[in-house]
Amino acid sequence: MTSVTLEPVRRGFSLAEYLTCLSGIVWREALRFLHQRERFISALVRPLVWLFIFAAGFRQVLGLSIIPPYETYILYEVYIAPGLMAMIQLFNGMQSSLSMVYDREMGNMRTLLVSPLPRWFLLSCKLLAGTAVSLLQVYAFLLIAWFWDIAPPPTGYLTVLPALVLSGLMLGALGMLISSGIKQLENFAGVMNFVIFPMFFASSALYPLWRILESSPVLYYVCLFNPFTHAVELIRFALYGQMNWIAFAVVAGCTIAFMIGAILAYDPSRGLIRRGPAGGET
Amino acid sequence: MTATDAFSDDQNTRDIPSRPEAAEIRALSIDGVSHSYGTRRALIDVGFSVAPASFTALLGLNGAGKSTLFSLITRLFGIQHGRIGIFGHDVARSPGEALRLLGVVFQPRTLDLDLSVTQNLLYHAALHGIGRRDARGRSQEVLARIGLSDRASSKVRDLSGGQMRRLEIARALLHRPRLLLLDEATVGLDVKARADILGHVRQLVAEQGISVLWATHLFDEIGTNDDLVVLHQGRVLAQGKVARVIADAGGSDINTAFMRLTGSAAPDGGQTS
Numbered sequence: 001m002t003s004v005t006l007e008p009v010r011r012g013f014s015l016a017e018y019l020t021c022l023s024g025i026v027w028r029e030a031l032r033f034l035h036q037r038e039r040f041i042s043a044l045v046r047p048l049v050w051l052f053i054f055a056a057g058f059r060q061v062l063g064l065s066i067i068p069p070y071e072t073y074i075l076y077e078v079y080i081a082p083g084l085m086a087m088i089q090l091f092n093g094m095q096s097s098l099s100m101v102y103d104r105e106m107g108n109m110r111t112l113l114v115s116p117l118p119r120w121f122l123l124s125c126k127l128l129a130g131t132a133v134s135l136l137q138v139y140a141f142l143l144i145a146w147f148w149d150i151a152p153p154p155t156g157y158l159t160v161l162p163a164l165v166l167s168g169l170m171l172g173a174l175g176m177l178i179s180s181g182i183k184q185l186e187n188f189a190g191v192m193n194f195v196i197f198p199m200f201f202a203s204s205a206l207y208p209l210w211r212i213l214e215s216s217p218v219l220y221y222v223c224l225f226n227p228f229t230h231a232v233e234l235i236r237f238a239l240y241g242q243m244n245w246i247a248f249a250v251v252a253g254c255t256i257a258f259m260i261g262a263i264l265a266y267d268p269s270r271g272l273i274r275r276g277p278a279g280g281e282t
Numbered sequence: 283m284t285a286t287d288a289f290s291d292d293q294n295t296r297d298i299p300s301r302p303e304a305a306e307i308r309a310l311s312i313d314g315v316s317h318s319y320g321t322r323r324a325l326i327d328v329g330f331s332v333a334p335a336s337f338t339a340l341l342g343l344n345g346a347g348k349s350t351l352f353s354l355i356t357r358l359f360g361i362q363h364g365r366i367g368i369f370g371h372d373v374a375r376s377p378g379e380a381l382r383l384l385g386v387v388f389q390p391r392t393l394d395l396d397l398s399v400t401q402n403l404l405y406h407a408a409l410h411g412i413g414r415r416d417a418r419g420r421s422q423e424v425l426a427r428i429g430l431s432d433r434a435s436s437k438v439r440d441l442s443g444g445q446m447r448r449l450e451i452a453r454a455l456l457h458r459p460r461l462l463l464l465d466e467a468t469v470g471l472d473v474k475a476r477a478d479i480l481g482h483v484r485q486l487v488a489e490q491g492i493s494v495l496w497a498t499h500l501f502d503e504i505g506t507n508d509d510l511v512v513l514h515q516g517r518v519l520a521q522g523k524v525a526r527v528i529a530d531a532g533g534s535d536i537n538t539a540f541m542r543l544t545g546s547a548a549p550d551g552g553q554t555s
Contacts, residue, residue: 018411020408020413020414021408023408024405025408031396106390106392107390110356110358111394111405114358117410
């Protein structure tokens with residue numbers, strides 16, 4: 001009787017393999033970020049323009065009452081700082097989604113998707129990597145803002161970190177979900193018009209919600225149902241060492257919902273991605 | 283043996299008596315696979331298998347469905363109908379085990395142009411859970427094998443087309459797969475680069491026992507001892523050893539056999555080998 005010896009085939013993956021994969025994806029995202037210095041600079045310039053120019057001009061126009069978490073009257077610049085931090089993360093999330101569409105068009109995405117590790121894990125790693133990059137940008141912004149007299153309590157720099165991680169995950173997951181539905185890079189301009197601008201302006205980033213209620217009840221409710229509003233409020237409260245539980249619940253819930261949506265969208269058996277072959281392929 | 287016979291639930295290390303189903307586990311088994319894009323049917327009841335340590339050419343014109351088939355094998359697309367197995371592991375049910383045994387070179391380039399040669403390899407290794415130290419060793423090994431050691435720290439965008447392809451093959455081998463898929467791997471390359479890459483892949487089969495599925499529309503890339511699958515308009519028209527396919531089709535060479543089978547003219551650049 002002859003025998004056939006089959007090579008060992010392991011089932012599942014070890015924790016070390018998962019961690020290696022995670023570190024590899026974060027490392028690649030960091031390398032990419034370092035190679036794109038313009039991206040870092042523009043990510044900083046955008047909120048700084050709002051802070052230095054828009055807020056300076058608006059300071060005299062908009063009166064702010066004392067609202068939580070603030071315990072005294074504050075400058076308008078201080079008020080919009082959390083909104084600008086969330087804006088950095090919003091743009092970063094959309095930038096990540098843009099790079100996913102680019103990767104898909106260029107073929108790089110296949111390298112990721114044919115990995116044997118579970119696809120939900122690969123997408124989660126990608127999300128964590130994008131969030132880590134957004135944290136670097138936000139803290140660089142906070143450093144510059146400190147010189148502009150926007151100085152939350154020193155412990156605020158630490159207490160805001162979990163809030164930034166959660167809001168970064170939510171906005172990154174939203175970007176990932178959006179990227180699954182975009183077929184071509186050219187369609188991405190629509191994301192600016194239909195996602196970024198409405199989310200940012202219809203929120204509490206620039207004006208308190210009570211101010212919006214005074215001028216337009218309809219817009220007030222739009223802002224109230226906008227998850228970005230809750231991301232801003234979560235950051236605002238956390239920056240002053242306080243917890244906004246409603247904001248936390250909304251942001252956490254949206255993060256889970258967007259992530260599940262993205263995972264389903266990138267699932268080959270149910271997904272929205274790539275219903276046809278790429279150009280030149282058959 | 284039909285492709286269905288090649289599926290099994292558990293292929294762990296063990297000595298197995300010479301039962302036919304154990305002895306004939308196929309590197310790749312495709313059974314009754316169909317795929318549609320909306321109303322357009324790209325693949326219709328496709329079935330064939332690739333034997334271990336063999337070179338199988340998948341011959342078809344542009345539009346035959348080769349890339350769609352590759353996307354199904356690599357799980358980029360979900361399998362709508364039929365089954366695909368890699369060394370007995372069902373791609374739909376055990377994708378991790380199946381993809382771990384698979385290396386793939388896609389038709390479009392999938393390298394990150396902004397990263398260096400080594401960084402691309404390390405990234406790929408990480409995606410397969412291979413630790414950094416081991417990955418570095420393997421990278422040096424595969425780069426030496428494809429003659430790109432001196433370009434290890436070069437940006438990928440600075441490589442020639444042929445070098446990029448060789449790097450993609452090296453990358454696909456980094457995690458030591460047992461089945462290698464190459465989709466039109468020589469498209470756009472000059473004659474020498476094509477010959478180099480084809481020779482290198484054949485060497486992998488001969489020396490390392492890797493199974494290869496080589497999708498092409500060029501007749502001159504097919505050797506007389508190869509296994510051949512002719513795919514046309516989403517259907518498998520013929521399969522078997524090249525000589526057998528030619529004889530069954532009543533042709534004098536691959537070119538005439540292909541024309542008889544498909545009623546099509548030879549593809550551009552197609553020549554019999």
